[in-house]
Amino acid sequence: MQQWASDWYFMNAALLEAQRAQSIGEVPIGAVIVHDGIIIGRGHNVREQSQLATKHAEMIAIERACETIGSWRLEETTLYVTLEPCMMCSGAIMQSRIPRVVYGAADLKGGTVRSLYRLLEDERLNHFVRVEAGLMEETCSSQLTHFFRTIRARKKREKQQRRQHIDSTSS
Amino acid sequence: MQQWASDWYFMNAALLEAQRAQSIGEVPIGAVIVHDGIIIGRGHNVREQSQLATKHAEMIAIERACETIGSWRLEETTLYVTLEPCMMCSGAIMQSRIPRVVYGAADLKGGTVRSLYRLLEDERLNHFVRVEAGLMEETCSSQLTHFFRTIRARKKREKQQRRQHIDSTSS
Numbered sequence: 646m647q648q649w650a651s652d653w654y655f656m657n658a659a660l661l662e663a664q665r666a667q668s669i670g671e672v673p674i675g676a677v678i679v680h681d682g683i684i685i686g687r688g689h690n691v692r693e694q695s696q697l698a699t700k701h702a703e704m705i706a707i708e709r710a711c712e713t714i715g716s717w718r719l720e721e722t723t724l725y726v727t728l729e730p731c732m733m734c735s736g737a738i739m740q741s742r743i744p745r746v747v748y749g750a751a752d753l754k755g756g757t758v759r760s761l762y763r764l765l766e767d768e769r770l771n772h773f774v775r776v777e778a779g780l781m782e783e784t785c786s787s788q789l790t791h792f793f794r795t796i797r798a799r800k801k802r803e804k805q806q807r808r809q810h811i812d813s814t815s816s
Numbered sequence: 817m818q819q820w821a822s823d824w825y826f827m828n829a830a831l832l833e834a835q836r837a838q839s840i841g842e843v844p845i846g847a848v849i850v851h852d853g854i855i856i857g858r859g860h861n862v863r864e865q866s867q868l869a870t871k872h873a874e875m876i877a878i879e880r881a882c883e884t885i886g887s888w889r890l891e892e893t894t895l896y897v898t899l900e901p902c903m904m905c906s907g908a909i910m911q912s913r914i915p916r917v918v919y920g921a922a923d924l925k926g927g928t929v930r931s932l933y934r935l936l937e938d939e940r941l942n943h944f945v946r947v948e949a950g951l952m953e954e955t956c957s958s959q960l961t962h963f964f965r966t967i968r969a970r971k972k973r974e975k976q977q978r979r980q981h982i983d984s985t986s987s
Binding site: 692693695696697698699700701704707708711712715716717718719731732733734735736737739740741742754755757761762764767769770771 | 863864866867868869870871872875878879882883886887888889890902903904905906907908910911912913925926928932933935938940941942
């Protein structure tokens with residue numbers, strides 16, 4: 646399979662993980678780790694459900710991949726993730742020696758791969774990551790935009806209902 | 817208890833965690849998280865034992881602390897760690913909203929709090945951490961130096977033994 650076709654295929658798998666997060670009310674971010682054409686780790690954001698600050702999609706995918714191959718070194722793998730990694734996840738990518746990262750949407754507020762920093766490409770560190778930014782950017786981005794729009798609409802509706810309830814009981 | 821006395825006390829608890837790592841052959845790094853004068857999370861480095869790239873002392877302490885209080889927000893806590901946090905752990909500190917970090921030894925090669933970056937004090941991010949660097953620096957640092965010296969000596973001894981074995985079988 647051509648590189649672009651395989652990247653597209655695995656980013657779709659990451660998007661599926663993001664949908665899983667959304668289905669349980671979590672911010673839809675998903676990740677997969679691929680070695681030799683096979684997914685060896687999957688993860689989606691479960692921060693609210695687990696109430697653990699560390700449970701980002703990439704972190705879970707990295708731990709699952711380490712378990713699959715029985716090593717903390719994820720050499721010759723690619724991480725696909727729907728949103729630009731934060732500081733913690735960039736660090737975990739470096740720690741696990743993942744050589745290639747492909748991400749979809751940019752995170753202008755907290756992204757540390759291109760937006761705020763270029764943490765994966767720091768030549769002072771003992772590992773350097775090849776980065777592919779913006780694959781299926783629109784799809785990844787619109788999934789997040791749609792999620793937050795739905796949340797805002799629901800909150801607005803709940804606020805209106807509360808106000809109506811107060812008006813009806815006070816009149 | 818005065819701040820300095822309490823800091824000293826909890827850094828000793830982190831050093832004890834580091835000793836636990838050393839006792840199982842791991843690089844001796846330890847961390848504790850304190851809320852209202854009580855340790856709510858402890859952790860020591862178990863990367864080799866677990867074969868998980870994410871299992872740094874701080875990460876484990878953060879997860880334990882989140883479990884203890886049932887929330888991913890570790891507000892009003894202090895993290896004590898024997899070595900300057902790496903990129904991943906700095907990110908986890910930001911993600912869990914820890915407001916204060918006290919560390920011992922500097923990590924000139926991978927530290928991201930003062931050595932390579934000042935990631936905990938980036939005003940563009942939605943969280944800012946107060947940092948106390950170099951508490952009990954010499955004790956924390958010599959624990960690591962001693963560990964690596966012992967490892968190097970053991971490897972040298974093993975190499976000599978292998979050479980002696982080859983010499984004796986070939987003569």
